[in-house]
Amino acid sequence: MSLDTRNLRRVAGVSALAVTAIQTVTAAVGIPRQRRDYADGAWGPGLAAVAVTGAVLGNGDPVRRWTTAALTTAWAARLEHLMLGRLRGKDTEDERYTEFLDGSSTAGVVGKVFVTQAVSQLLVSAPTMMAAASTLPRGKRRLLYPLGAAIMVTGAVVEAVADRQKDAYSTRPRDERPSVLDTGLWGWSRHPNYFGDSLFWDGAYVAAAASSPAQWTFPSPIAMNYFLIYATGAKRTEKKMQDRPGYRDYQQRVSFFFPKPGKHV
Known part of the structure; x- marks a missing residue:
């Protein structure tokens, strides 16, 4: 068996904490300003945080861990630059969020946007986390x-x-x-x-x-x-x-x- 399940639990747990922290900060800044679309700026950093967590804490193949982390971080950095430019270039919230969240309470916004995005980041990153705790076959x-x-x-x-x-x-x-x-x-x-x-x-x-x-x-x-x-x-x-x-x-x-x-x- 090439998977260290104990190490996987550690990587997944710390990754979940990192993603939660990013989403919490984004929600705390965006919701009071009626800029729920700030969530777009948290997508890349959350995925990069999971990849870097796997590289640092995983005990799987080190070359694959760090290559994946480097590629994901570079991808996320470019996306973040693009997203921040778009968010800063607008004084009002993206209409997609305004329409989707019309009538929602603060708790509803947190659940529909930030919790959903955190879960999605962890789901998309499942292969990365699994690889971080796995060896390569011969x-x-x-x-x-x-x-x-x-x-x-x-x-x-x-x-x-x-x-x-x-x-x-x-x-x-x-x-x-x-x-x-x-x-x-x-x-x-x-x-x-x-x-x-x-x-x-x-x-x-x-x-x-x-x-x-x-x-x-x-x-x-x-x-x-x-x-x-x-x-x-x-x-x-x-x-x-x-x-x-x-x-x-x-x-x-x-x-x-x-x-x-x-x-x-």
Whole structure:
């Protein structure tokens, strides 16, 4: 058995404390200011905190522990820079939160937003925690670790490039840019940033699954893909964008999520 269950309990327990602390501080700052959307800024740091906790406290393969922590921290740092820029650039709360939380009490807000996000962070991070307390096998299965790390890097690059292309489009004067961004990665997928994010966490699962016990954490990447496609990501964006001029045509020409060559007119 390559999994140290006692060590896993330690990693999971401290990770839960770290995530809870981050969410508590975020709620304490955001709720009084009617900025429940500050939760967006806590997503990356929470996931990075779990990965770093696993690297420090885990007794599994050290190279995998620290590689995963480094990649996750770099991913989270870039995302946090992006999120903070967006949050600081607005004086009012994101309308998604205002609509979702309309009429909710303070306790309801804490439960719907901050507790839910904390649980989601721990669920998504289950492969990382499992890997932190697991050794690598000696056979060919151990090759899943470098494969997973490569997928993580690829996903992070795709997400970063897509976000940069989107920012470059957004900074152009409205009368000098097309109504819809359909070039670069956005000509292959309507949501390449979400796809890159999905790829990153799929890679984290593959890297962890090199140790056989971690293969049973497959609900984690499934949950992350659900969040990115249905709950808070691509589908919600589609609903918001569908009335923009040219967007329905864009939907006909370019793949929804998984990249493939678009149809040009």
